[in-house]
Each structure stands twice: as structure tokens, then as C-alpha cells.
Amino acid sequence: MDVPESYPTETEFSTVGMETDRVPSYKSSAASGAKAGISSTGSVHELLECPVCTNSMYPPIHQCPNGHTLCSSCKLRVHNHCPTCRQELGNIRCLALEKVAESLELPCRYQNLGCLEIHPYYSKLKHEQLCRFRPYNCPYAGSECLVTGDVPMLVAHLKTDHKVDMHDGCTFNHRYVKPNPNEVENATWMLTVFSCYGHYFCLHFEAFLLGMAPVYMAFLRFLGEDSEARHFSYSLEVGGNGRKLTWQGVPRSIRDSHRKVRDSYDGLIIHRNMALFFSGGDRHELKLRITGRIWKEQ
Numbered sequence: 001m002d003v004p005e006s007y008p009t010e011t012e013f014s015t016v017g018m019e020t021d022r023v024p025s026y027k028s029s030a031a032s033g034a035k036a037g038i039s040s041t042g043s044v045h046e047l048l049e050c051p052v053c054t055n056s057m058y059p060p061i062h063q064c065p066n067g068h069t070l071c072s073s074c075k076l077r078v079h080n081h082c083p084t085c086r087q088e089l090g091n092i093r094c095l096a097l098e099k100v101a102e103s104l105e106l107p108c109r110y111q112n113l114g115c116l117e118i119h120p121y122y123s124k125l126k127h128e129q130l131c132r133f134r135p136y137n138c139p140y141a142g143s144e145c146l147v148t149g150d151v152p153m154l155v156a157h158l159k160t161d162h163k164v165d166m167h168d169g170c171t172f173n174h175r176y177v178k179p180n181p182n183e184v185e186n187a188t189w190m191l192t193v194f195s196c197y198g199h200y201f202c203l204h205f206e207a208f209l210l211g212m213a214p215v216y217m218a219f220l221r222f223l224g225e226d227s228e229a230r231h232f233s234y235s236l237e238v239g240g241n242g243r244k245l246t247w248q249g250v251p252r253s254i255r256d257s258h259r260k261v262r263d264s265y266d267g268l269i270i271h272r273n274m275a276l277f278f279s280g281g282d283r284h285e286l287k288l289r290i291t292g293r294i295w296k297e298q
């Protein structure tokens with residue numbers, strides 16, 4: 001096998017933690033006869049662990065003139081002296097170790113969450129950043145919630161920790177009432193979770209400033225992958241006092257952050273003046289009735 005033309009950059013690796021709990025496996029000898037000679041997988045894995053930071057090393061792997069190895073981010077930190085023997089480091093790459101690493105295949109770190117994929121050492125982290133079994137972030141907006149997990153776990157978390165309303169069914173009819181419509185701060189968020197077609201959907205409603213203009217926005221997110229979200233459509237309708245606005249869209253996966261969806265305006269946007277018309281026009285209270293429907297595309 002040739003050395004891959006481009007390795008992932010270090011910043012891409014930095015989001016992934018230590019891999020020391022993984023015991024490397026080897027390609028079967030049938031698949032890679034030449035690489036089957038290494039006997040002790042544990043010691044090879046130790047060799048690939050940076051002795052300074054204990055993270056897995058990726059090319060370029062460096063060594064000092066005495067052969068002590070270290071990873072490229074540690075090399076930048078140690079001011080050109082080997083942390084082990086204090087010799088000047090120079091710029092020596094450890095190609096042999098890079099080649100050994102290339103022959104390793106490791107299970108995805110989300111194996112315990114259901115991923116059965118095995119990847120070569122160098123592409124494993126790239127896979128893990130996109131693995132569909134990687135945990136989701138909590139979809140609740142407006143808090144710095146750091147909870148991650150799979151969909152059932154997050155649904156339970158939204159219910160118990162964020163006190164989010166849960167509804168069954170594909171149609172909804174929601175009222176948002178705000179006593180003082182002149183207060184449009186960024187801090188107004190509402191979230192309702194709908195369960196239908198065996199999936200969960202988050203209906204977000206919030207007030208924010210679009211440039212200088214206060215607006216309200218409603219949109220739907222799907223608790224799952226984008227590939228599945230695209231099988232659904234939804235409509236939202238807001239009206240009253242003889243006016244009506246409708247929106248039809250595709251739910252966005254919760255892989256896209258709440259903020260990203262909002263900032264792309266992928267939802268029903270109601271300007272405040274319009275919202276006040278819908279509310280009946282006395283301008284003292286905001287009363288919005290939003291009806292909606294979720295359906296599965298054929």
C-alpha cells in the first residue's frame with residue numbers, strides 16, 4: 001500500500017480524544033500477506049502512542065537522532081529538544097512507524113453504539129467525525145447544554161431536564177402568547193417535541209432580531225440523520241385577523257445546530273408588525289396561533 005497522498009490535518013484530529021483503549025487488529029493474512037508478520041498487537045499500539053502526550057500519533061511522526069518518537073503537535077511544543085534525551089530534534093521523520101500504522105485497522109470508536117465499521121488507522125478519525133452512530137448534541141436551544149446521546153436518550157433528557165412539551169401525532173395547533181410584544185430579546189425560545197411516523201421532531205419557535213428588525217421564527221428539526229429527515233416535509237401556518245402566512249419545508253437534522261438552521265432562515269419568519277396583525281392589532285399582546293403538519297414523502 002502506498003502512503004496516502006494527504007493526511008487529515010491535526011486540527012481535524014484534535015476533536016477526538018485518546019484512543020489508548022483500542023487494541024489494534026490486523027488485516028487478515030489473506031488480505032495482506034506482507035503485513036502479517038507483526039505478532040504483538042498491544043506493543044505496536046504502544047509504539048504508536050506519543051510518549052509525551054499519549055495521544056495516537058499520525059504522520060508526520062518525528063524522532064530524535066537517538067530514535068525517540070513524538071507526535072507532530074508535541075514536536076512544536078518542545079522547542080526542538082527531545083523530551084526523552086534532550087538531544088536537539090532536527091527534522092527526522094519516522095517513516096517505518098508511519099508504515100506500520102498504515103497497516104492497522106481499528107473498529108470505530110462508536111462500536112458500542114452500533115457501528116460495525118473497521119477502518120484503517122489513518123482514516124478512522126475521519127470516519128468517526130461523520131459516523132452516523134456518533135452521539136447527537138442536545139437539541140435544546142438557548143442553553144449551553146452539553147448533554148449528548150442517541151435519540152431515545154435525548155428525548156428522555158428533553159422531557160425531564162428541559163421540561164419540554166411532548167406531543168403525539170403529525171398535526172399540531174400551537175399558541176404562543178407574550179404579554180409585551182415590544183420585548184424581542186434573543187433569549188426567547190420555545191421547543192415542543194412531536195412524535196410521529198416512529199420518529200421525533202422538534203418544533204422551535206423563537207424571537208430574535210434580524211438585523212434591526214424584530215422577528216419571530218418557527219421551524220422543525222428532525223431527531224436523526226439528514227438522510228432520513230429528507231423523507232419528510234412539513235408545513236406551518238400562522239394567521240389571524242384576516243391575514244395568513246404559510247411555510248412548507250423539509251425538517252433539518254439535529255446534526256445541524258439550532259443556530260445554523262435559524263441563521264439560514266430555513267423556516268417560517270414572521271415580522272413583528274405582521275405578528276401584531278395576527279394578534280388582533282391592539283399591540284399590547286402577542287397571540288400567535290401556529291398550525292402545522294408533518295408528512296412523509298413518497
Ligand SMILES: [Zn+2]
Pocket residue numbers: 050051052053054055070071072073074075
Ligand atoms: Zn504528543
Ligand SMILES: [Zn+2]
Pocket residue numbers: 064065066067068082083084085086087
Ligand atoms: Zn531522544
Ligand SMILES: [Zn+2]
Pocket residue numbers: 108109110111115116117127128131132133
Ligand atoms: Zn462508526
Ligand SMILES: [Zn+2]
Pocket residue numbers: 138139140145146147157161162
Ligand atoms: Zn439538554
